[in-house]
Amino acid sequence: MYVDGEVGTAEVVAAQAGDEDALERLLTASLPLLYNVVGRAMNGHSEVDDVVQETMVRVVSGLGGLRDPASFRSWLVAVAMNEVRRRWSARQSAPVAALEGLEGTREVADPGSDFVGLTILRLGLSGQRKEVAEATRWLDEGDRDLLSLWWLETAGELTREELAASLDLSRQHTAVRVQRMKEQLEVGRVVVRALSADPRCPVLTELVSPWDGSPGALWRKRISRHTRGCAVCSGHQRDLMPAEGLLAGIGLVLPVHDLLPPDLLSGLATQGSGAGAGAAHPLSGAGGHGAGAP
Structure with missing residues (x-):
């Protein structure tokens, strides 16, 4: 620091x-x-x-x-x-x-021109670290600044006290917001896995055929709903490592x-x-x- x-x-x-x-x-x-x-x-x-x-x-x-x-x-x-x-x-x-x-x-x-793409390219991310970085694109816009601070907290660059102070929130309120954002991030990770599966679920392929490829809340909800009820896609929820540990291993992109x-x-x-x-x-x-x- x-x-x-x-x-x-x-x-x-x-x-x-x-x-x-x-x-x-x-x-x-x-x-x-x-x-x-x-x-x-x-x-x-x-x-x-x-x-x-x-x-x-x-x-x-x-x-x-x-x-x-x-x-x-x-x-x-x-x-x-x-x-x-x-x-x-x-x-x-x-x-x-x-x-x-x-x-x-x-x-x-x-995808290589945004900050997530830059992070993946410069740090050579792969596996679940790459998945969690890509999943951040699926967060609601209001959570993007919280993500930027929480990411730095997991990397040891900010303390929870500093994170809370920068948001002008109590530790308790900060914890609630972080937890909600983490839950949304986990949904995004499953979405990323389902979309990148090879071969991809044919039902999912048909579902996303009208999609323009831009991550957003509407398609996150639609794809997530499908993965929860699909025998093929439900398996993507297994073996997800905690996001904190994965983000902590992703250093700062200078x-x-x-x-x-x-x-x-x-x-x-x-x-x-x-x-x-x-x-x-x-x-x-x-x-x-x-x-x-x-």
């Missing part, structure tokens, strides 16, 4: 005090976590880089107002998730004319930084040091970390 105990906290404190080098190191170290949180939450959408950059701008602006430096990571993730929600909200509320020609942009035709302006981090660091420790710009979603609504 890039923030570890007193060393990480000391780096945050130094950055808050105006140390430009400390701030640049903090931002550099934050990029892998940010890209994985945003990338998974947005499923590799073309605006991931924009959301990451905007998150870093907001982090630099609000760092001076962070009351507890030890909570930097959960605060960082909360800011990132707020930016993801802002972006989707802005797209959903945009005038219809402005979205012409963008239909389906949240669906990715090339981003391609060539898409970022070379001087972005140093420029942000200079901007942050110029603002000084007293420049508190409140950010939404930080819960008890010292930030309010923007």
Whole structure:
């Protein structure tokens, strides 16, 4: 982890005090976590880089107002998730004319071009690890940001406390949401198995003949209903290893930084040091970390 105990906290404190080098190191170290949180939450959408950059701008602006430096990571993730929600909200509320020609942009035709495909390709996933990664495509859209955080928790990159804090939920409420998402993920794993079976169940083949190949709630329910009642497909539910263990073995997928302006981090660091420790710009979603609504 890039923030570890007193060393990480000391780096945050130094950055808050105006140390430009400390701030640049903090931002550099934050990029892998940010890209994985945003990338998974947005499923590799073309605006991931924009959301990451905007998150870093907001982090630099609000760092001076962070009351507890030890909570930097959960605060960082909360800011990132707020930016993801802002972006989707802005797209959903945009005038219809402005979205012409963008239909389906949240669906990715090339399975190797979305974040799941990138994970599978870069890490060479196979077997049940590949299945569980593919099953994440079948989650409801509202669970995608929760998945991105839970995935990082299983990989040891976030604690449950940090996950709950980034969602601004209690541990109990977080546990309930995670459990529901896991149940949906298990359904998705069975769907993936049934669709990829060779030979595939002929009844299932006929069922999905009108399907356009894009994962969605309607077809997840239809295929799941079939697998539960089909003598051939019901066997796909057996021998599923716990998703936690499988995801824990899937490391972080590092981003391609060539898409970022070379001087972005140093420029942000200079901007942050110029603002000084007293420049508190409140950010939404930080819960008890010292930030309010923007």
